[in-house]
Amino acid sequence: MIGYYIHHQGRGHLNRAMAIAAELDQPVTGLSSQPRPVGWVGDWIELARDDESAAPRDVDAHGRLHWVPLHDQGLSDRMAQVSHWIAESRPRVIVVDVSVEIAVLARLFGIPVVSVALPGVRDDEAHHLGYDISTAIIAAWPQEAEGMISGLSAPARRRLHCVGAISRFGGRVNERRRSATPDAPRRLLLLGGAGGSSLDAATIAVAREATPDWHWTVLGSRGGRWVEDPWPEICAADVVVTHAGQNALADVAAARRPAIVIPESRPHEEQTTTASVLAGSSRWPALVRWNFPVTGWPTLLDEALGLDGELWDGWNDGLGARVAAAVIQRELAQAPAGEPA
The missing domain is CATH 3.40.50.2000 (Glycogen Phosphorylase B;)
Incomplete structure (x- = not known):
């Protein structure tokens, strides 16, 4: 079993997730604030929204995280949903695109995390935390595109896999x-x-x-x-x-x-x-x-x-989703024998 967290902003995270999930040979459960998309094959957990408070407070925990507003019922409900699903389903890997908070929560359950990196300057404490605890990091751009991301620690950069661009229209x-x-x-x-x-x-x-x-x-x-x-x-x-x-x-x-x-x-x-x-x-x-x-x-x-x-x-040789899936499959292969799929 694979969990796949999908950020609700825009459509890019979802399109990328659907392309990668189609290449995986294990059941994939989607977790997102978005409603279940047409064409998603596995289970889908629609999460509570955590961004609807009129006056959110201390949203970044003094710069250590990205979005954890104090006393937010949506955040509390959301984390409870994810925690319950992890405890019940015992996934072997969780793919996170993107949320440092979900990555940390999964890792606290002892679940390996594969994070999806985005371009840009990612040198803040929250990005360092999320990438440093990830067992692998997927970047949807080619290796030749040097300079697409900055701020990674040396260990995180060694776990970075540049798989090439991923288009939902690859087929x-x-x-x-x-x-x-x-x-x-x-x-x-x-x-x-x-x-x-x-x-x-x-x-x-x-x-x-x-x-x-x-x-x-x-x-x-x-x-x-x-x-x-x-x-x-x-x-x-x-x-x-x-x-x-x-x-x-x-x-x-x-x-x-x-x-x-x-x-x-x-x-x-x-x-x-x-x-x-x-x-x-x-x-x-x-x-x-x-x-x-x-x-x-x-x-x-x-x-x-x-x-x-x-x-x-x-930039896009048509193999990005397949290569990304192979990265995830390698992490699955590291799970101890006898653990649930």
Whole structure:
């Protein structure tokens, strides 16, 4: 039995968990504040929310943890749910994406923890604690992408496994070839995310007006629509303009589409760190802009159009979920003989 904790913010943690769980040969129980997603095969424990207090106090335990508000009933209920499930189910491994508090709780039960690392500056005490107690750490970016994370201790870095990007569309790459007539307008996809966007409809409208030869599709950002399955739109695009979230980049890379990457502000410099790695190398077909451009779109799009989308193979070779599952399986193999699966 494997437990898999999934943070409820955005959709990236869930999409990554579903891709990895599909590659595991053991029963996987999901634990999350999100409702059970369509397509999840194993059991699902919907946890109480711990972020609904109007005035949370001492949320980080004086900098030692990330989110443990004092006297919060939701937090208390949530930890009781997880504790009860661990005691009853006796999982052999718990994967945590992401929560230092859940990682510590599992380890206090004597359960090995496999943590999922995110990009950025992770040098605070809470990150040190979570990574240092983990038996393995999975990073969903390639080994060649140096500088994606900073602040790890030397022991934690030795347990870091860079498995490559993980896309939920890994099984649909046969759909990515775009067929278009020579006189068809070039297509641009502006891809927003569930984690929020700083863009507004007026700014997007100015860029659209400056590029009349391009057909724009806007998903996720203000002024755009939300779709559960953006894969056809990604594959139909000649260029994708995207934020620097891990899952958006993994999906664009899976489709082998040239990208213009504009990082959003996120805690721990998560997206700016990823964008800096992309900007610092010609290895991947991405142009980085630190803010949404006000002018210069025709030239920018022409430059992006000249990039070779196939270079994304170095970022996402389609094996990330399988390699991540292999890391988890190795930890399962370390469990003493006779322990429940």
